Amino acid sequence: MAAYAGVSRSTASRALNDDAYVSSRAKEKVLGAARELGYSPNQAARSLVTRRTGAVAVVLSEPESKVLDDPYFATVMHGAYRELSATGVQMLLMFVDSREDVPRTIRFLEGGHVDGAMVFAPHQGDPLPTALRLLRLPVVYGGRPGSVRRGVHAVDFDNRAGARMAVRHLLSTGRRRIATVTGMLDHPAAADRLAGWQDALIEFGLDPAGLSEAGDFLMASGERAMTALLERAPDLDGVFAASDAMAAGAMRAIRAAGRRVPDDVGVIGFDDQPTLAPAMNPPLTSVHQDPREQIRHMVRTLMSLLAGDTVRPDTTVLPVTLTVRDSA
Amino acid sequence: MAAYAGVSRSTASRALNDDAYVSSRAKEKVLGAARELGYSPNQAARSLVTRRTGAVAVVLSEPESKVLDDPYFATVMHGAYRELSATGVQMLLMFVDSREDVPRTIRFLEGGHVDGAMVFAPHQGDPLPTALRLLRLPVVYGGRPGSVRRGVHAVDFDNRAGARMAVRHLLSTGRRRIATVTGMLDHPAAADRLAGWQDALIEFGLDPAGLSEAGDFLMASGERAMTALLERAPDLDGVFAASDAMAAGAMRAIRAAGRRVPDDVGVIGFDDQPTLAPAMNPPLTSVHQDPREQIRHMVRTLMSLLAGDTVRPDTTVLPVTLTVRDSA
């Protein structure tokens, strides 16, 4: 190929990587030859010497059922692919379903197959973040990792403020008995949302006691939890669910109990899932977060890290907004 | 590392790749040293000489909205990851959202970054399969590709037989006016399901005229189509929807028209989505297909191809079953 262009391998390499000190004439010749020959450089040979792979791992550490069910992860995968390929980086997707997957994953990540990783590992007891600390591989977390707190790069949403906003909105319509259905509490986001609900009630001088019920982010748990809440506190007039799916379940329970949404009970969800929240009946008021924005931040941070910039390890907190529809 | 184990690089290499002609003593020494040193071979150097990357691309050629919405794709991604990593192959996920993505994708695939590809490209006009024919890269399709018919490896479901089974089931409960809501008809699966519906009606001497309405696989289109059908044929007593989501939409329309499921109108879906079909009210009778089985077949075929076996290019058709619940 260098021969075909009539230059040395060195010059060809420089032209292809647009280095400094290449005459425009040589560059043109090389690029022309490459086009004519349909030449594309051998990635393996290149990585061998540059010690860069041009690939980044996206690690989803959640049980299978969750990943398949939650459209958030579909958005994450797709968004990560788009953002990464826009910067010329290949995405390597990895799933970690159970503790047994951890060693294999670690081995792969330290095997020099990737330049860095974007990790979603929200559970408290997840061994992955701890294991990852020992590697010297640039890692950016999506959402505050459950197990490791400080000294890591993370991009999270302001779950607590979002929950506060939701509850304040319910309060602003005159409701005073506001319950919550939480997510799994070993999940920092769930804990933060619970805290935000509590913040707003206390701020208003109200007593949160007995008005919280644990769910697991999925619809069925929302229905179950809401049924329990209605039994325990028949006078409740509002509910904040830590996910849209649970809000949907809660609505079913409310109707089953012969109450109306929003007339008798106001309902607010979290996530503002585009395929779910607006399609509900009535359309769901929900705390809106933008996963694409999160991904963008994560990619940007990782790219700085890969470029060798010293970025102070920190958690970036992205703002959320309240999308008001008819359910509250 | 070879030095540490006290053997030559050749012997170390042989031990690590468990080649023939290595004494068990040498092998033990090498493996022991590797463990002690936390050594893992440099993938780039290895690919450089073997001309194998140990990676396979999974290409999803569908518009973004579809990929994010359809749990089938989540299952595909996750299943493909599991099956591939079980055979020691890395998965590279690629999305092709629009025609503009095609050249970039082709360039990547022919750039020698992967050993083969598993492609999901169901649309009739999709330019990707045609472009892929020119590459000499082993490709296995998931579902019959829309544009290229023969001479390719594909693993499809028996959509036509599945639809036939569904309609026969409706017929067996005494229903005689059975409508269908189709998927996008540029999608071979949708066309096959429509054909199967027609097969069963004709087989029973019934006239399908006016009882079919086009949808797009999503819930909203099911509702819309069903409303139209009920208006056009108020006497209908059964409906076969080409997806579970459309079946859900159809149920809403049926209720909105003051009819009951299954008493007045029997409903059957397709896909038997685990998170949707059993959770519906009433639980949905649906044609069951197993995406994991499809993936397994695809991976197996691709592996044979990579091993250099000559596999006759052909479409494997996987059987489907009918899961009977309460909606019909």
Place this chain on the structure above:
DNA sequence: CCGAAATCTGGGAGCGCTCCCAGAACGGGA
């Protein structure tokens, strides 16, 4: 018009591995 600085080019080394080949060690039958 000269010399030094800036710009450009090609040769050579080497990244870490696998594969080929020649030769050493081993084993068993004549």
Place this chain on the structure above:
DNA sequence: TCCCGTTCTGGGAGCGCTCCCAGATTTCGG
């Protein structure tokens, strides 16, 4: 005991690229 086939080992070449360095060429101020 010797010979031949089998099993095992190490050395060397080379995969295709980038990077370093030395030398060639151009540019430009004095």
